[in-house]
Amino acid sequence: MTPTGKTMEAALNDLKQAISGLENAVDMRIERQREQGDIEGEVRRVHADRSKLAQELDQAEFRANRLEEVNREVSRRLVTAMETIRAVLDR
Secondary structure, rough: OOOHHHHHHHHHHHHHHHHHHHHHHHHHHHHHHHHHHHHHHHHHHHHOOOHHHHHHHHHHHHHHHHHHHHHHHHHHHHHHHHHHHHHHOOO
């Protein structure tokens, strides 16, 4: 081959390698974007779960507080009933 032929062949090989490198870079970029989308979706799901759990916790705390109030009232009534029974028995 002539020197120009070798130079042309070398240039074509360089071009093929550059195109291959570009294709690999594009593929990697697409994969990173897909992973980023997956991560963003997971973050949204975590936030939704957190919000739901916070709401459930608030409801549970409300119920616990209400049960505590009812427990105190029942205890107070039991003490009153026991005092009344003692007073009746002491007569």
